[in-house]
Amino acid sequence: MAGLVAAGKVVKFLDKNAFSALRMAKGKHWLINRRLCIKAEDSKAQKPSSPSPAPPFRVPGHKPSDWDKKFLLWTGRFKKVEDIPETVSFEMVDAARNKMRVKISYLMIALTIVGCIIMVIMGKRAVARHESLTTQNMERKARWREEAARAQAKP
Template sequence: MGSLSGLRLAAGSCFRLCERDVSSSLRLTRSSDLKRINGFCTKPQESPGAPSRTYNRVPLHKPTDWQKKILIWSGRFKKEDEIPETVSLEMLDAAKNKMRVKISYLMIALTVVGCIFMVIEGKKAAQRHETLTSLNLEKKARLKEEAAMKAKTE
């Protein structure tokens, strides 16, 4: 057990030495580029006069018929004619999310209506004395009677 802890200590100190050597050979410059001290690994500097070619364009997507219906149902557009040829993916995602919420609300409402309906039906069945216990006892009595009839015939 003692040799195992000694091995751990040696590995830890070796790791710390290697980490110190690596961190001393790399330094962070002001432009957040990694540069080696000895100068072998330098990142080429961009000339400030050349404009960069980065555009912040939103990717556009041609909606399918189903996606057009979702855009209309979500309330984003009133008619299918108003939908542009291409729409952003964010607009489609927002419309889908809105539809998910509407469907969730619909499912909640249907669940509440179903629960109320089942409570009403259960109360009517209780007035007719159709409880689960009585139905189960009748079924067991019928099965016993059928088993007795079958035993007599054999």
């Protein structure tokens, strides 16, 4: 029991005097600290307020590019290019892009597997023909030696 009391005092001391993970776990007051976000009143007076170029209210919508339109078609959101409205929500375009990323990644996985199978088949055929890198290297080096011997014999 005395150990728990001593541990509690140590935790309280650390909580008051030092920033610790225990302070973050204890409450959410560390999230509300806004000292760095508040601007001083005199700094506002020094800077003239500039009018914002965009209006405060904007109609939600995104004008899709040609690629976005293709993605919307390929993912099945719309049947024809003419069906796509002038502006669509950004979430719809983002969902179509993500769906295309997934489809492309599946395609690349399939192509990788097909490529591996083709390489295995080609390797087995090469083994049946008694071809290997070792034999190819030995033949090449023998050919080089013959060419070098011919070159020395000529002059």
